[in-house]
Amino acid sequence: MTDAEKPAQGATEPIIRVRGLVTRFGAQVVHDGVDLDVTKGEVMGLVGGSGTGKSVLLREIVGLMEPSAGRIEVLGRDTRELGERERLALQARWGMLFQDGALFSSLTVLENIQVSLKEHTDLPQDLIDEIARVKVAMVGLPPDAGPKYPSQLSGGMRKRAGLARSLAMDPEILFLDEPTAGLDPIGAAAFDELIGSLQRSLGLTVFMVTHDLDSLYAICDRIAVLVDKKVVVGTIDELLRQDHPWIRDYFHGPRGRAASAAKGK
Numbered sequence: 001m002t003d004a005e006k007p008a009q010g011a012t013e014p015i016i017r018v019r020g021l022v023t024r025f026g027a028q029v030v031h032d033g034v035d036l037d038v039t040k041g042e043v044m045g046l047v048g049g050s051g052t053g054k055s056v057l058l059r060e061i062v063g064l065m066e067p068s069a070g071r072i073e074v075l076g077r078d079t080r081e082l083g084e085r086e087r088l089a090l091q092a093r094w095g096m097l098f099q100d101g102a103l104f105s106s107l108t109v110l111e112n113i114q115v116s117l118k119e120h121t122d123l124p125q126d127l128i129d130e131i132a133r134v135k136v137a138m139v140g141l142p143p144d145a146g147p148k149y150p151s152q153l154s155g156g157m158r159k160r161a162g163l164a165r166s167l168a169m170d171p172e173i174l175f176l177d178e179p180t181a182g183l184d185p186i187g188a189a190a191f192d193e194l195i196g197s198l199q200r201s202l203g204l205t206v207f208m209v210t211h212d213l214d215s216l217y218a219i220c221d222r223i224a225v226l227v228d229k230k231v232v233v234g235t236i237d238e239l240l241r242q243d244h245p246w247i248r249d250y251f252h253g254p255r256g257r258a259a260s261a262a263k264g265k
């Protein structure tokens, strides 16, 4: 890092730092110079039209895919420069919730939550049992959901169970991919509220891909918009003043106006 790149004293070091990211699939260029900083303790939403590379960017940040060029640091480390053990230790510091909850169907909710605790810790089984029960309660599931299998839960409960699993290791960062997709508006609002309250009480940094304008208004501090293969970042108020056509249509369109009215903006 050169002196020019060093943060000013007292400035908050980004917890996720993306520089000059390029993603190509054959001749298709998905990202072409994406720069992004996510600051500790903020909730950042990632939006963009279909196929603009939201999921790919998320997968690259968590190390599930390799970008074609550029640099990604999470919690101050570039995952590509780490050995296997260090990489696993770093990954244990964040949780991920994929769209479908990504629960193991052959395991109960409690067993699902225990998977990473068993993989990453030497805690005794009775403590692991207790932690799993606490996580079930934290996400607002009743205790009797714990021994159930994913197929025995509603869609909203499965999402909560997935969230409980992603919180198992007390992560510092929570990555969410379309957390409210498939939920009805009331279920989606309740899930947003849950994420917001967990973020505040646990001091989490949240990075979420979403199409849900209500979520953006309800819980996001800043929003990253993928347009023209790059990212434009701002608060909702800042983005409302942007005159890029896609951003203008998205935030000033009918759904944007409804979400804004609901939030009293």
Ligand SMILES: Nc1ncnc2c1ncn2[C@@H]1O[C@H](COP(=O)(O)OP(=O)(O)OP(=O)(O)O)[C@@H](O)[C@H]1O
Residues within 6 Å of the ligand: 025, 030, 048, 049, 050, 051, 052, 053, 054, 055, 056, 057
């Ligand atoms: N493994 C892959 N191989 C080739 N192309 C891929 C691969 N993964 C994604 N793509 C392409 O990259 C582009 C971005 O995909 P991505 O899933 O990130 O879009 P998205 O913004 O999340 O879209 P949506 O909102 O529709 O889910 C798409 O054109 C997709 O076809």
